[in-house]
Amino acid sequence: MAHIDQSRRRLLKQTASIGLFTILPSGLLSAAPNSRLQTAHVGVGGMGAADLRSVSSHASVAVFGLCDVDQARLKIANELHSAAKTYSDYREMISELGDQIDAVVVSTPDHTHAPAAMTALNAGKPVYCQKPLTHTVFEARQLRKMAKKAGVPTQMGVQGHSGAIYRKAVKIVQSGVLGPVSEVHAWSFKNWGDDRTELPSAEQAPANLDWNRWLGSAVERDFAPSIYHPREWRKQVDFGTGTLGDMGIHIFDTPYTALQLGSPLTVKTTCRNPTGIGHPEKNRVEYIFPGTKYTTTTLRWTWSDGDFAPPTPKRLGLPEDFELPNQGSYFVGERGSMLLPHIAEPRLFPADAFVDYKMPSVEDGNHYHQWVDACLGKGQTSADFSYAGALTEALLLGVVANRFPGVELQWNARSGKVTNVPAANELLRDNYRGGFAVDNL
Numbered sequence: 001m002a003h004i005d006q007s008r009r010r011l012l013k014q015t016a017s018i019g020l021f022t023i024l025p026s027g028l029l030s031a032a033p034n035s036r037l038q039t040a041h042v043g044v045g046g047m048g049a050a051d052l053r054s055v056s057s058h059a060s061v062a063v064f065g066l067c068d069v070d071q072a073r074l075k076i077a078n079e080l081h082s083a084a085k086t087y088s089d090y091r092e093m094i095s096e097l098g099d100q101i102d103a104v105v106v107s108t109p110d111h112t113h114a115p116a117a118m119t120a121l122n123a124g125k126p127v128y129c130q131k132p133l134t135h136t137v138f139e140a141r142q143l144r145k146m147a148k149k150a151g152v153p154t155q156m157g158v159q160g161h162s163g164a165i166y167r168k169a170v171k172i173v174q175s176g177v178l179g180p181v182s183e184v185h186a187w188s189f190k191n192w193g194d195d196r197t198e199l200p201s202a203e204q205a206p207a208n209l210d211w212n213r214w215l216g217s218a219v220e221r222d223f224a225p226s227i228y229h230p231r232e233w234r235k236q237v238d239f240g241t242g243t244l245g246d247m248g249i250h251i252f253d254t255p256y257t258a259l260q261l262g263s264p265l266t267v268k269t270t271c272r273n274p275t276g277i278g279h280p281e282k283n284r285v286e287y288i289f290p291g292t293k294y295t296t297t298t299l300r301w302t303w304s305d306g307d308f309a310p311p312t313p314k315r316l317g318l319p320e321d322f323e324l325p326n327q328g329s330y331f332v333g334e335r336g337s338m339l340l341p342h343i344a345e346p347r348l349f350p351a352d353a354f355v356d357y358k359m360p361s362v363e364d365g366n367h368y369h370q371w372v373d374a375c376l377g378k379g380q381t382s383a384d385f386s387y388a389g390a391l392t393e394a395l396l397l398g399v400v401a402n403r404f405p406g407v408e409l410q411w412n413a414r415s416g417k418v419t420n421v422p423a424a425n426e427l428l429r430d431n432y433r434g435g436f437a438v439d440n441l
């Protein structure tokens with residue numbers, strides 16, 4: 001079987017076991033640039049099916065392991081990759097396949113991202129993990145730390161990050177043509193919230209679904225249809241991260257990179273009171289970030305979702321009849337503004353001032369293949385866990401703030417604590433269910 005050769009695999013293992021893993025892997029991997037990469041995939045339905053297709057479209061990838069807690073979804077993936085071994089427990093897959101796999105793709109609901117990704121990192125495997133990187137701030141910090149320690153290529157699934165539109169927008173902002181940016185407005189019409197105040201009655205999970213493994217490390221909960229699996233878990237605080245976690249991470253991604261932001265100073269949400277069940281159906285989240293070389297002294301960043309989106313054109317200083325896209329962001333600079341519709345070309349305002357402006361030329365990239373290439377020792381990933389962990393942390397603080405509507409949370413990044421609302425710190429970490437503990441989490 002053609003894959004990363006055994007001697008190199010043995011060497012990787014030896015260096016890992018004597019603690020040299022942090023400095024050696026990329027050099028070692030480049031020693032075998034034409035090797036195949038054998039992958040294992042956790043979650044192969046929904047976006048997992050798209051991830052499987054995109055990763056395996058790389059000529060050097062051989063799919064070796066498939067894992068899903070839904071047998072119907074696993075069967076479909078297995079029909080496409082019949083040589084792969086199938087599992088319903090990712091821990092078994094990673095441990096049993098061991099040296100036969102080189103890298104792991106995680107495409108499960110948010111609450112399982114960190115447990116699965118950390119299991120892979122603990123085994124020294126490179127990881128591609130869907131967005132947002134984690135369900136909690138603690139997990140984001142731990143994944144970031146352990147990925148650095150493992151020294152393996154990682155990538156978060158914000159595929160637009162490597163695309164031409166994103167790269168062009170970053171270049172425009174960093175060219176200084178807008179002047180220092182004072183505000184960013186970001187929004188999505190989507191509503192991954194749930195305002196119900198009671199959980200539906202329990203039902204038997206379908207025979208094809210292993211409900212206990214779907215829950216994994218999360219809280220104990222009875223199965224009910226149409227609220228968790230598939231997709232709907234996004235709306236529930238114990239499993240998903242609402243619209244901010246789902247769409248905010250894509251839309252925040254460009255301003256976060258372009259303005260070289262770090263940790264916010266404060267976060268405040270306007271939304272309904274918490275129910276303990278679902279995320280609010282509409283949120284407005286206001287962040288203040290410390291200034292950078294691309295911003296004014298501080299940067300105000302406002303997120304609106306559900307019925308709060310899009311903001312009124314007037315609020316952005318645009319003519320009242322201006323039609324805003326239903327998802328996107330708007331950068332307000334001292335010399336001009338940029339509208340960046342989600343996955344569409346940026347536009348500069350006031351239009352008259354930019355008639356002679358020549359848009360920068362950029363290359364389009366393939367986010368998935370970038371990760372595969374990095375695993376094979378060619379180049380680097382652009383949204384590794386160091387970047388993704390910081391972006392996810394900022395975003396999740398907004399999700400925490402929606403449990404304290406109207407209260408401005410003060411964040412101390414160094415201590416990793418909300419300094420003025422002790423109860424908010426209880427929400428920075430999940431208590432893992434018995435039997436689902438993972439080292440380093």
Ligand SMILES: NC(=O)c1ccc[n+]([C@@H]2O[C@H](COP(=O)([O-])OP(=O)(O)OC[C@H]3O[C@@H](n4cnc5c(N)ncnc54)[C@H](O)[C@@H]3O)[C@@H](O)[C@H]2O)c1
Nearest residue numbers: 043045046047068069070073107108130131157214230231
């Ligand atoms: N990057 C993007 O554009 C994009 C788009 C959609 C979804 N996503 C992300 O992809 C992830 C999945 O979202 P989705 O909409 O596909 O959800 P989904 O519920 O439709 O699919 C999740 C899949 O994972 C499986 N699964 C659940 N728990 C598992 C476990 N413990 N082990 C193995 N398999 C498990 C499910 O059976 C299902 O096949 C989320 O993190 C989401 O944010 C990203």
